[in-house]
Amino acid sequence: MTTVRTRFAPSPTGLLHIGGVRTALFSWAYARKHGGEFVLRIEDTDLERSTPASVAAILDGMHWVGLDYDEGPFYQMQRMERYKEVIQQLLATGHAYLCYTSREELDQMRAEAEARGEKPRYDRRWRPEPGKTLPVVPEGIKPVVRFRTPVDGVVAWDDQVKGRIEISNGELDDLIIARPDGTPTYNFCVVVDDIDMRISHVIRGDDHVNNTPRQIHIYEGIGAPVPVFAHLPMILNESGAKMSKRKDAVSVVDYDAQGFLPEALLNYLARLGWGHGDDEFFTLDQFVGWFDLKDVSPSSSRFDRDKLLWLNAQHIKAVEPQRLADRVAGFLADKGVETAAGPALAEVCTLLKDRSQTLVEMASQAEYFYRPLDPTADVVEKHLTPDDEARLGLFAEGAASLPAWDAPTLSQYIKDFVKQQGVKMPQVGMPLRAKVCGITNTPSVDAVLALLGRDEVLRRLAA
Known part of the structure; x- marks a missing residue:
């Protein structure tokens, strides 16, 4: 039985975008589901646009989302001699030929075809045929190598x-597989790579459908088995248009910086064009167990940021607090917030994990645990009147002598204080939040006070 081998082969001409991540995810999952192998290949033959920074972004992005590869990364630019070797093989077997057509001749062919209302194409004048006399080889023109495409x-x-x-x-032309300077072209390199890397299943975006018939012919010309193809539908933005690198946050780096968890992004991307009943929230292991190409929809999917935010919130709830703290610490540091002198950040994250859709949001909510925030004028006017301040002074006097400083003790003390003052709970709870935290939208006030600690709470109440 043939081992399942899939590959992800991005071009390093920009950041790793979410469409590419979904392709990588489906390829990775198919290999994992069938006990196969997943290969990473960097298709870096576009020398004008490929950059080391883009290569690094791809590798970093794959590491961040956690899609591990069994082999690679392989680089096409390191395989040039192999491509030239196969081109010579195709020339020797008659599956390819040298073409000396000039740029001016090609332009003339195109103009004449358009004038006739036909699809522009090369007229195969240099294609060898039995009994055909080829033109005289012109001086000063380096030939391209064309693949001999079947005509019937x-x-x-x-x-x-x-x-x-x-x-x-x-409908197909005789494809150029090597340029005048000898460098091979994309469609040819891909086939040689997939043959040499023993790729059994080519899972890629449906923008490659038009390349597939040309590539199948090259497989057959080389004498190699043709892999199984699966072309994934496009991801559209929320307006139903193709994702734009300028208008849409399409890079993996964007989502990392916005406080999304990688497993939430993968969970969401898995649901774009694939489904398992009504299941929305699932782990990567569950996805691998369920995944099958037959369940992938051929229709385009529309990106829904609200759904991604919801899924991210579900995954935040499921993650261990210390892992959340490790990420949130970075976002707090970006805001100039030091956490060493305050409560354990993992405990803060435990308190906030049910209230946050992103880790950036969690960091914003966590800030008041490490430095008091200045309440807005509206909050002061509504919750920190002279009567409120006087009541908080009395609250602090009693709190200073509590026998213990924990949430149950504080909860009972607050209830007793409310009853003693003859007011309603919000008339104590909201001023407490405003004075101690600087905002009024916090978790349960007894839990917040307990985590801040007696000394810090009393210091803030006295400020």
């Missing part, structure tokens, strides 16, 4: 997402 019949495959696809060979 169809090329077809059973796409695991889109179903049966058939393309007439008459």
Whole structure:
């Protein structure tokens, strides 16, 4: 039985975007589901646009989301000799040929075809045929290498997402597989890579569907088995348009910086175009166990940030507090907040994890545990009147002599104080929050006071 081997092959011409992460996720999950292997390949032959920074962003992004690869990263630029070797093989077997057509001749072919209302294409003038006399090789022109595409019949495959696809060979040109300087082209390199890396299943975005018939012909020309193809539907933005790098937060780095958990992002991306009944919240292990290409929808999916926020909140609730604290500490440091002298950040996160949709939001809520915030004028006017301040003074006197400083003791003390003052609970609870925290939207006030500690609470009440 053939080992399942999948790959993720991004081009390092920008940041790792969420469409790429979903492709990587589905490829990774399919390999893991079938006990196979997942390969990472960097397709860096676009020398003008590929950058080391983009390579680093891809590797960092894959590490952040936790999609581990069994082999790689492989780099196409390190495989140039192998590509040239296969090109010579195709030339020797007659599956490729040298073409000396000039740029001016190609432009003329295009203009004549458009004038006839036809699709512009190369007229195969340098393609060898039995009994055909080829033109005289011109001086000063370096040839390209073209693949000899069949002219009759169809090329077809059973796409695991889109179903049966058939393309007439008459619609296809003789593809250039090597440029005049000898460098190979994308469609050719991909095939050689997938053959050498023994890729059994090519799972990629449906923007590659048009490349597939050309690549199948190259597989057959080389004499290699054709892999199984699965083309994933596009992810649209909330307006229903294609994701834009300028308008949409499409990079993994964006979501890290916005306080999303990687497992929440993967959970959400898994649900874009795939489903398992009505299940919305699930772990990565559950996803691997459930995943099957037959359950991937061929239709485009629309990004819904509110759904992502909801899922992130569910995952925050499920994560161990110390892991939350490790991330939240960074966001607090960005705000200039030192946490060493305050309560344990993991305990603060435990108190806040049911109230936060992102870790940035959690850091904002955690700030008052480490430095008192200045209440706004509205809060002062509503909750810190002279009567409120006088009542808080009495509250502090009694609190100073409590036998213990914990949430149950404070809860009972607050109830007794409210009863003694002849007021309602909000008339004590809201001024307490305003004075001690600087805001009125906090968790249970007894839990907040207990975590802050007696000395800090009394200091803030006296301020």
